[in-house]
Amino acid sequence: MKPFHRLALALTAILTLVACSAQSDAQPTPTAVALRQPTAAVDPAATPTPLPSAPVPTPEESVAATPAPSASALPFDPLRVTIELEQVAAGFNAPLFVTHAGDGSGRLFVVEKGGMIRTLDGAVVLDITDRVRASGSEQGLLGLAFHPDWPSNGFFYVNYTDRNGDTVIARFTLPPDAVRADPASELILLQVDQPAANHNGGMLVFGPDRRLYIGLGDGGGANDTYGNGQNLASLLGKLLRIDVDGGQPYAVPPDNPFVDRPDARPEIWAYGLRNPWRFSFDRATGDLYIGDVGQNRYEWIHYRPAGAQGGENYGWPIVEGSHCLRGNACDRTGLTLPVIEYTHAFGCAVTGGYVYRGAQFPQLDGVYFFGDYCSGRIWAMGRDAAGQWQAQQRLQAPIQISSFGEDQAGELYLTDLGGGAIYRLVAR
Numbered sequence: 001m002k003p004f005h006r007l008a009l010a011l012t013a014i015l016t017l018v019a020c021s022a023q024s025d026a027q028p029t030p031t032a033v034a035l036r037q038p039t040a041a042v043d044p045a046a047t048p049t050p051l052p053s054a055p056v057p058t059p060e061e062s063v064a065a066t067p068a069p070s071a072s073a074l075p076f077d078p079l080r081v082t083i084e085l086e087q088v089a090a091g092f093n094a095p096l097f098v099t100h101a102g103d104g105s106g107r108l109f110v111v112e113k114g115g116m117i118r119t120l121d122g123a124v125v126l127d128i129t130d131r132v133r134a135s136g137s138e139q140g141l142l143g144l145a146f147h148p149d150w151p152s153n154g155f156f157y158v159n160y161t162d163r164n165g166d167t168v169i170a171r172f173t174l175p176p177d178a179v180r181a182d183p184a185s186e187l188i189l190l191q192v193d194q195p196a197a198n199h200n201g202g203m204l205v206f207g208p209d210r211r212l213y214i215g216l217g218d219g220g221g222a223n224d225t226y227g228n229g230q231n232l233a234s235l236l237g238k239l240l241r242i243d244v245d246g247g248q249p250y251a252v253p254p255d256n257p258f259v260d261r262p263d264a265r266p267e268i269w270a271y272g273l274r275n276p277w278r279f280s281f282d283r284a285t286g287d288l289y290i291g292d293v294g295q296n297r298y299e300w301i302h303y304r305p306a307g308a309q310g311g312e313n314y315g316w317p318i319v320e321g322s323h324c325l326r327g328n329a330c331d332r333t334g335l336t337l338p339v340i341e342y343t344h345a346f347g348c349a350v351t352g353g354y355v356y357r358g359a360q361f362p363q364l365d366g367v368y369f370f371g372d373y374c375s376g377r378i379w380a381m382g383r384d385a386a387g388q389w390q391a392q393q394r395l396q397a398p399i400q401i402s403s404f405g406e407d408q409a410g411e412l413y414l415t416d417l418g419g420g421a422i423y424r425l426v427a428r
Contacts, residue, residue, distance in 0.1 A: 081363050083378065083394040085414065085423040089120045094140070095415040096202075098405035098422055101146040101156070103176060108407060110415070110422060113140035115160065117181075120422065126172060126181045132160050135197075138217075138275075139165060142202025147244070148210055151176050157189075157212060157244070159204045167192040167200055169214060171244070189242070189249040190267075192235050196220025199236075199275040199293075203352075207241075208286040208306070211253055214240040215290075217275035222295060223325065224317035229272050232264035237316065239276060239290070241269035257311030270304075272314040272335070278352035278403055282306075283410060284366075291352020291370055292338070295320050299350035300338035301370060301381065303389075312336040339389040340381055346393075347372025353404035358411040361427040369394075369412060369425065371401040378414075378425075399423070 094113035101107060108120045115132035117125040134140035143159035150156060154175045162168050169190040174181040194200060199217030207213050218237035219226040228236035243251040258264035275293040282289070286306030292314065294300060298321035302314055314336050317325050321341040324330035342350075353370040368381040376399050381391040402417035412425040 081361075081427040083380070084426050084428060085395075085397055085399075086426050088413070088422050088424050089122075090419075090421040091122065092118065092415075092420045092422065094134075094402075094417050095420060095422060096140070096142065096402040096417055097144055098403065098413045098415055099144055099146070100406070100408045101150050102148065102408055103151045104408065106408070108405075108413070108422075109144060111141055111144050111158075113142075113417070115141045117141070117144060117158075124180060125174065126158075126183065128158075128160065128183050128186075130183075131162055133163050133165050134161070136161075136165070138198045138200050138202075142200065143204045145204045145206055145212065148206055150174075154178075155244075156181075157204055159202050159214065161194065161200055162191075165197055166194045167216065169204065171249075187249060189244070190214075192216060194219060194236075195226050201273075201276055203276065203278050205280065207281055207288075208283075210245070211241050212244050212250075213269065213279070214242070215273070215276035215279055216240065217277075217293075218273070218316065224274070229274065229316040230313075230318070232258060232261065232268060232271060235265055235267060237271060237273050238265075238268045239270040239273060239279070240267045241310070242267055255309075257309060269310045270312040270314060272312075272316045272318070274316040274320075276352075277349070280352065280354045280404075280406075282355040282368075283357050283406075284355070287355070289352060289355070289368055289370075290314075291350045292316070293349050294341075294344075295325075296344070297321075298323060298341050298343060299347065299372065300341035301350065301352065301368075302336065303339045304336075314338075340391050342372075347375035347377055349373040351401045351403060354406050354412055356410065356412055356425075358406075358409055360409075360411060364427050369404065371404070371414070373401050373417075376401060397423075 097111035114134045115129035139161040141160045145157045147155040154173045171187040172181045173185040198220040201215035201217040203215040218224050218228045228234040243253050252266040259266040279290040288304040290302040300321040322337040351371045355368045356364040371378040376397040379391045380394050384390050399416035400418040403415045405413045414423045
């Protein structure tokens with residue numbers, strides 16, 4: 001691995017996303033921003049145009065209202081700080097996630113698309129390349145989550161596409177004093193047939209309630225080809241919630257929203273998702289943020305406040321973001337619309353991120369960061385003084401942002417799929 005060195009990315013023009021504006025839907029070629037040392041100062045006179053929250057419905061439409069701010073949500077001024085990326089490691093093969101084990105060691109684990117998990121120094125932790133299909137751009141070893149009790153039980157969970165292209169959720173065992181997990185320790189929890197090679201989702205994470213949440217896309221194709229987004233009999237196009245401690249191989253939590261419906265899969269927590277590639281919980285509040293990858297026009301972020309009972313319908317394929325997918329009219333009754341969205345003038349695939357809760361940059365506390373895989377843009381998002389969601393672009397990096405991640409201390413990281421590097425997000 002290369003030694004630590006700083007990648008200072010000066011703030012590009014503070015490009016603002018306007019949720020309801022009529023931007024061109026043409027997909028631009030991402031602009032490479034020159035890497036330079038050190039950072040340039042932010043112009044304090046520059047005034048970003050705020051990105052409004054989800055559009056106000058017309059009187060005949062009934063949509064979910066924007067939730068009230070969490071108690072800890074504070075207004076933020078994106079001009080007070082300069083955001084930079086600091087390279088901490090390189091030489092990985094298509095990295096698409098980075099996370100920690102919660103064991104106090106400070107170790108970071110990097111997921112490689114082809115089927116390997118390595119530590120930041122390159123040591124192999126798990127090699128399941130023999131059972132992973134990664135030939136499609138959205139296939140591979142896609143997600144990793146350590147059990148909250150990993151230091152005592154050694155369990156960690158992965159999401160991958162198998163040799164048939166189907167989704168597998170599996171558990172492996174890595175004793176805390178071991179260097180490498182045995183591939184033969186695999187326990188398969190869940191297998192889901194995938195009708196196409198794309199829209200596999202991939203994220204899995206333990207929530208504040210110790211339940212395992214799993215994101216699955218709609219099965220691929222365009223316009224929800226296979227009709228899964230609104231179909232509660234299918235696990236595709238859903239956010240799942242299971243209890244890995246309550247049964248073998250898992251149990252369904254009795255408070256899941258559809259457990260009493262015979263026409264629905266009880267594992268479903270929320271539905272109407274297109275491809276929820278990355279989602280996360282705010283470790284301080286328990287709020288949930290979902291980056292759902294769009295189709296031809298929009299990318300968006302969903303928000304669910306802590307304490308919500310699940311069962312949300314996020315609208316796909318009735319809507320793409322907050323906009324009717326087919327034509328200008330659709331029934332949005334009961335839909336939970338995104339709080340932020342942007343057009344493909346700014347990128348082509350949203351990468352959901354995290355709320356910063358680290359200690360090194362207190363000026364970022366409570367700010368949610370997300371990016372775009374194609375354009376390398378990174379935005380800061382939060383509520384303004386009126387409680388409205390706003391997002392401003394903070395920088396544009398010449399990297400393919402495949403994921404954000406966080407360490408045990410709450411510091412944020414990014415993975416560059418094409419460049420093979422891991423970066424830490426820092427503020428100046």
